[in-house]
Amino acid sequence: MKIIGLIPSRINSKRLFNKALLEIKGLPLVVHTYKRSKLAKSLDDLYICTDSEKIINVAKKYGCKVLKTGKNKTGTDRISEAAFKIKKRYDLYIDIQGDEPLIDPRHIDKVIEWHKRNFSFDVVVPFIKAKNIDSKNIVKIVKSKKKILYFSRAKVPFPFKKKNNFFNKHLSIISFKPKALKQFKKFEESPLEKIEGIELMRALENNLNVGTFELKGKSFSVDTSGDFFKARKFMIKDRWLTKYKKK
Numbered sequence: 001m002k003i004i005g006l007i008p009s010r011i012n013s014k015r016l017f018n019k020a021l022l023e024i025k026g027l028p029l030v031v032h033t034y035k036r037s038k039l040a041k042s043l044d045d046l047y048i049c050t051d052s053e054k055i056i057n058v059a060k061k062y063g064c065k066v067l068k069t070g071k072n073k074t075g076t077d078r079i080s081e082a083a084f085k086i087k088k089r090y091d092l093y094i095d096i097q098g099d100e101p102l103i104d105p106r107h108i109d110k111v112i113e114w115h116k117r118n119f120s121f122d123v124v125v126p127f128i129k130a131k132n133i134d135s136k137n138i139v140k141i142v143k144s145k146k147k148i149l150y151f152s153r154a155k156v157p158f159p160f161k162k163k164n165n166f167f168n169k170h171l172s173i174i175s176f177k178p179k180a181l182k183q184f185k186k187f188e189e190s191p192l193e194k195i196e197g198i199e200l201m202r203a204l205e206n207n208l209n210v211g212t213f214e215l216k217g218k219s220f221s222v223d224t225s226g227d228f229f230k231a232r233k234f235m236i237k238d239r240w241l242t243k244y245k246k247k
Contacts, residue, residue: 001091003112004045005037006067006082008075009098011052015137015223020055022228024101024235027062027245029222030055032101032235034064035244039105042112044090048098049082073189074199076174080185083178092116093181097172099222101231102238107215108173114213115175118146121211122180123203127168128215137223139170139198141212148210151198168212172221174200180208 009030013019020030027035030048037046047067048059059066067085072078079095092115094108107126115124125148127141134155142150142157150156157164176184180203190205192198203210222228235241 001116002044002089003042003092003094004047004086004090005040005043005094005096005108006079007033007037007046007048007096007098008072008078009048009050009052009055010075010078011050011054013099016225016228019222019228020050020052020098021058022222024228024232025241025245028058029101029228029231030098031059031062031064033096033098033103034059034062036101036103036105036240037096037108039240039243040108040112041105042109043094045088047082047086049078051078076181076199076202077185080181083181084185090178093176093178095172095174095176097221100172100219101222102234103173103219104217105240107171107217107219110215111173111175115211118211118213119177120209121146122177122208123200123210124175125200125210125212126171126173126215127212128171128217128219129166130169131166133167133169137221141168141170143168143212146211146213148204148212150204151200152196153198168214171215171219183208 009020021028047065049067056066067082069081136153187206190202193201
């Protein structure tokens with residue numbers, strides 16, 4: 001199977017301005033994501049997908065491959081457009097969010113391995129168990145066995161009758177079959193997607209089969225200035241940094 005990684009990135013982040021190009025240990029955030037993703041063993045190719053000339057210029061400066069896209073409402077729409085532009089066909093398209101500078105390359109390999117073994121799913125979105133995640137910036141997953149039932153920014157499932165010690169935190173590595181990714185952009189923005197502000201609700205509302213499984217780790221997205229300073233702190237002792245950053 002041939003597999004490609006696509007990293008959607010934009011310059012005008014609403015919650016943290018210009019975050020893709022904010023530097024940690026001398027490298028822009030999106031470059032960290034790219035360099036770490038390159039350490040995954042299962043990817044045959046990898047691109048940053050953006051409409052920003054600033055990001056394109058910076059990415060090329062650091063030796064990252066880039067695909068220019070038009071303006072898109074969501075990251076998934078962006079990589080779907082990129083998939084149309086790539087002439088070579090792949091068996092799986094891996095959406096790797098550009099705001100995860102501490103992404104674990106092994107997680108990418110595990111998502112690909114799991115999707116290969118559970119190929120009935122159109123889309124695969126892994127999760128990490130986490131306690132007391134109140135932030136609306138963190139998407140939670142409600143599942144039944146391997147199948148995702150719902151995504152929400154609220155604390156779900158709500159512990160009304162029984163205490164719920166852990167919530168399933170959406171991990172920002174998403175595997176798409178080719179047809180599912182290309183269909184996604186053709187679907188209209190869905191009602192629940194508009195309410196929750198979660199683009200993958202569009203996949204559920206159009207009856208795509210979305211699977212999930214648990215991963216272990218502490219990966220997180222940089223959505224706020226607090227997340228950014230947390231990422232800077234964690235990067236100091238990060239085990240992967242020395243594998244891609246020259247001293």
